[in-house]
Amino acid sequence: MVVSGERIFVAGAAGVVGRRLIPLLRQSGYQIFGTTRSAERAAELERSGVTPVIVDAYDRQALVRAVGGVSPGVIIHQLTDLSGGFTPDKIDDTLARNARLRIEGTRNLVAAAHAVGARRLIAQSIVWVYTPGPEPHSEADPIDPTKHGVLALESAVLEVKPGVKHFEGVVLRYGWFYGPGATDDQVELVRKRQFPLVGGGTGYWSWVHLDDAASATVLAVEQLASGVFNIVDDEPAPASEWLPYLAACAGAKRPMRVPRWLARLLAGEVAVVMMTEGRGFCNAKAKRELGWELRYPSWRKGFKEGLA
Numbered sequence: 083m084v085v086s087g088e089r090i091f092v093a094g095a096a097g098v099v100g101r102r103l104i105p106l107l108r109q110s111g112y113q114i115f116g117t118t119r120s121a122e123r124a125a126e127l128e129r130s131g132v133t134p135v136i137v138d139a140y141d142r143q144a145l146v147r148a149v150g151g152v153s154p155g156v157i158i159h160q161l162t163d164l165s166g167g168f169t170p171d172k173i174d175d176t177l178a179r180n181a182r183l184r185i186e187g188t189r190n191l192v193a194a195a196h197a198v199g200a201r202r203l204i205a206q207s208i209v210w211v212y213t214p215g216p217e218p219h220s221e222a223d224p225i226d227p228t229k230h231g232v233l234a235l236e237s238a239v240l241e242v243k244p245g246v247k248h249f250e251g252v253v254l255r256y257g258w259f260y261g262p263g264a265t266d267d268q269v270e271l272v273r274k275r276q277f278p279l280v281g282g283g284t285g286y287w288s289w290v291h292l293d294d295a296a297s298a299t300v301l302a303v304e305q306l307a308s309g310v311f312n313i314v315d316d317e318p319a320p321a322s323e324w325l326p327y328l329a330a331c332a333g334a335k336r337p338m339r340v341p342r343w344l345a346r347l348l349a350g351e352v353a354v355v356m357m358t359e360g361r362g363f364c365n366a367k368a369k370r371e372l373g374w375e376l377r378y379p380s381w382r383k384g385f386k387e388g389l390a
Contacts, residue, residue: 318362
C-alpha cells in the first residue's frame with residue numbers, strides 16, 4: 083500500500099488524463115511532480131499544485147537525473163505524442179511518432195524507475211490491440227505484437243529484472259476517452275455532420291470517461307494488484323448505436339452514412355477499420371482486483387450529462 087504523502091512522479095502530467103488525475107492524487111495527500119517539455123505547460127502544472135519537471139523523455143540521462151532528484155515511490159507513465167492530428171494525410175506519422183514514444187520513452191522511464199528504486203510504475207496503454215477472438219476481450223487474450231509499439235511498452239513495464247526487488251509494473255489498457263478536452267473536436271465534427279457512419283457502423287467501441295480513467299489510475303497507485311487491466315466502461319457498443327446517440331446529445335442532426343470506399347478516401351483506412359471492425363472489451367478484472375467503481379458505467383449516461 084502506498085503511503086499518503088509519498089512522492090509520485092507523473093510523466094505527461096499535462097495530458098488529458100493527467101489533468102483529471104492530478105486533483106485526485108492531491109486530494110489523497112500525495113506530493114506530485116509532473117513532467118512537461120514546455121515552460122508554458124510547466125506554469126500550468128505549478129498553478130494546479132504540481133511541482134513541474136521540464137525534461138525530454140527521449141533523453142535518458144536527463145530523465146534519470148530528473149527522477150533521481152525526486153526519488154518517488156511511484157511513477158505514472160501518461161506520455162503520448164498525438165499532436166500531429168488524425169487527418170488522413172497525418173495519421174500515419176502521428177501513430178509512428180506515438181509508437182516511438184511508447185518504445186523509447188517507456189524504456190527510459192523504466193530505467194529511471196529502477197535506478198532510483200521506485201516501487202511501482204503504472205503505464206498508459208490501449209485496449210484495441212487484441213488479436214481476433216471471442217469478445218468482449220479480457221486481459222488473458224493475446225495482443226497483436228505489431229500494434230503501435232504497445233507490446234514494447236507493456237513488456238518493458240512488466241519485465242521482472244534480476245536483482246531488482248520490490249518493484250511492480252502495472253499496465254492500464256484504456257478504452258476510447260471522452261470528457262472535457264478528449265472529444266471536443268469529434269463533437270464539433272458531429273455537429274457539422276462531418277463524422278459519418280461508415281458502412282453498417284458495425285465496429286464496436288469501448289469508451290471510458292476521463293474521470294473514470296483517472297479514478298482507476300489512483301486505485302492502481304494504492305492497491306497491491308499488478309499486471310494488466312482493461313479500463314473501459316460496462317457497455318461496448320457499435321458505432322451504429324453510439325454515434326447517433328452522441329449526435330442527439332449534442333443537438334445535432336443524425337449522422338450521414340457513407341460507404342467504406344468513400345470513407346477510405348476521405349478519412350483513411352484506420353478510420354474505416356475502427357468504424358466497421360472495432361471490438362469490445364471486458365472490465366471485470368479491474369473491478370475485481372482494483373475495486374474500481376465507475377461514475378459513468380455507460381457512455382449513454384456520460385454523453386448525456388456532458389453534452390446536455
